[in-house]
Amino acid sequence: MNFADEIFELRELQRLEGHADRVWGLAWKPATGADGVPAVLASCSGDKTVRVWEQSPLTGSFQCKAVLEETHNRTVRSCAWSPSGKLLATASFDATTAIWEDIGGDFACISTLEGHENEVKSVSWNASGSLLATCGRDKSVWIWEVLPHNEFDCVSVLQGHTQDVKMVQWHPTMDILFSCSYDNTIKIWAEDGDNDDWHCVQTLNESNSGHTSTVWALSFNATGDKMVSCSDDLTIKIWGSDIMRMQSGDGNAPWKHLSTLSGYHDRTIFSVHWSRDGIIASGAADDAIRLFVESEDHLIYKVQKRVYIKRENYY
């Protein structure tokens, strides 16, 4: 879709209340919010719980359908639905990752992944739902295999980052794992053959035009040949790879810096996401959400609409 000439507007639909502390993350449930299926959203919080919200087909408003509690005993930092939507993984500062199953509207914790030495910061499922990745302040990235009967086995513990790892994200189509860190780098991990031998195939750091401070998040475009990252260095960076080379089995097709967006946020950019229809959204500590689209030139990104959301009447 070509949004280059479109005018955008960002309008708040609803404010969901219920959490008693900061909301750190959220995830839309796959295959909901379209084709007559009401949208479902999971949110996780410093109040140690996860809430699941569902949109009413009648009124359009979201209601809380479930509160997942009494499992984590510290902040729940990140949550992610499996591609089938049957499972929800929740990563916590309590050093564990819990796996929940939706059994007719009730969520039960069916497994707890232990191993990280301290706070787990992010969890991600691969495209087929056969693998799970987690990362944390202990500087490591863990890969887990999903086995029958709700079993999860650790397949690999990846060392390489020299600091706290903030987020992990699987590539949308291939089993290649990306991680970003307080060490200012993005690392790319791939399997050598099929024998659980995972290693770092590339590091995107300052010398490849990478970030100069903590990288907080990354996200892929729909085709998986481009990636966007955001940082405490106040920039958003676009990266690209040769998708044909990647698909032909060359998992080592290198990622290259394409473009840097700077001057749009004046405080840490914590969050960035590339929507399925090509809009990049960023969220930062300057209280602004910005949206970006590509212009015809492919490499030049222009701001289409920025929305400053000011929390009035906060008290």
Next chain:
Amino acid sequence: MTLGLINANPVVHAKKERVARNDDSHAEDAVDPLEIYDYVRDIRDPEHPYSLEQLSVLSEESITVDEKLGRILITFTPTIQHCSMATVIGLCLREKLKDCFPPHFKVDIKVAPGSHANEESVNKQLNDKERVAAALENPNLRQLVDECLYSSEL
């Protein structure tokens, strides 16, 4: 774990005379650096039974406010270059001030330039909100912070 104090002989200064401040600010949302200083000057040092003010870790000049941008900068001076309590002091400041301002004010906490051997690393930790949140959930750190914040009220 270090046995004994890191800085066994800190220099202690007299408490500065307090001026009674009246409550009428020219605008409801105005943030007065001296008011902020009043909140933090009596925080107890993690290692010594003195306040941050008495040890000259903080002074009135430590606080700068940019009303227009909504930014507050607090600069503190650890008593020695290799002070391992610098991050704890920073956490105490954050925790003490967390509900003090209108939410659009952003607070940055840094060590005074040149005052610490790991200045960049300490500053980075103190201004990473996830690291700060996780640290304050750690029971040992939490207890230490609470002692620094509340012992002055005893």
